[in-house]
Amino acid sequence: MRRVVVFGTTGSGKSTLAERLAQQKGLRVIELDALYWGRDWQGAPVELFRYRVECETRDGDWIVVGNYGQVRDLVWRPADTLIWLDLPLSIVMWRLFWRTLRRVLSQEDLWGSGNRETWRTAFFSRQSILVWAWTTHRRNRQRFARECQALADQKRVIRLTSKREVERFMTAS
Numbered sequence: 001m002r003r004v005v006v007f008g009t010t011g012s013g014k015s016t017l018a019e020r021l022a023q024q025k026g027l028r029v030i031e032l033d034a035l036y037w038g039r040d041w042q043g044a045p046v047e048l049f050r051y052r053v054e055c056e057t058r059d060g061d062w063i064v065v066g067n068y069g070q071v072r073d074l075v076w077r078p079a080d081t082l083i084w085l086d087l088p089l090s091i092v093m094w095r096l097f098w099r100t101l102r103r104v105l106s107q108e109d110l111w112g113s114g115n116r117e118t119w120r121t122a123f124f125s126r127q128s129i130l131v132w133a134w135t136t137h138r139r140n141r142q143r144f145a146r147e148c149q150a151l152a153d154q155k156r157v158i159r160l161t162s163k164r165e166v167e168r169f170m171t172a173s
Contacts, residue, residue, distance in 0.1 A: 001027075001080065001156075002027075003062055003081070004018075004080070004081045004083060005063075005075050005083065006021070006063060006064070007144065008086060008087070009085075009141070010092070010132055010136070011095050012087050012092050012095075013087070017166060018065045021063060025063075026061075027061050027063045028062045029063050030053075030056045030065065032066025032075075034111035035052040035056065037115055039114045040115070041115050046070050050070065050071055050074060053071040053074045057078060064079070072147075080155065081155065084157065086141060087160075088161075093133060093134065100123075101122075103117040103122075104117050104119055104123075
């Protein structure tokens with residue numbers, strides 16, 4: 001495992017798993033969110049986003065964290081391992097609720113961008129990350145299943161469907 005992509009629906013534990021695995025393997029973590037989001041939640045234009053990702057993934061070993069379709073070709077093609085966190089919606093929502101609450105209360109600066117989650121956007125808005133996770137979980141699962149199946153003969157694809165499987169994987173890695 002030298003070039004790894006950790007992906008899954010919002011709140012599935014991608015960053016946590018990537019950090020743990022990076023410590024274990026001595027790999028550099030690349031957060032796609034940090035390369036995409038600018039101040040005031042402004043997303044980078046596609047060309048700029050792709051340039052940033054190309055620069056970060058060009059050399060060395062790494063773990064990329066994220067699900068951005070705009071750069072999937074740039075991170076999946078050179079990866080030797082794809083780790084799909086495919087946890088049940090109930091676990092994802094539980095984790096996401098508590099993560100969001102912690103971020104709102106702490107006013108954590110996300111990715112050094114100056115962006116912070118707020119009560120209004122987190123819990124009382126159609127743009128809520130909780131609404132996003134709820135409405136995209138099944139669609140992501142179907143799409144990721146197709147994409148992983150298509151690459152199974154070219155890459156090591158690891159699908160983790162429970163907290164127990166995640167822990168077993170970490171112990172065996």
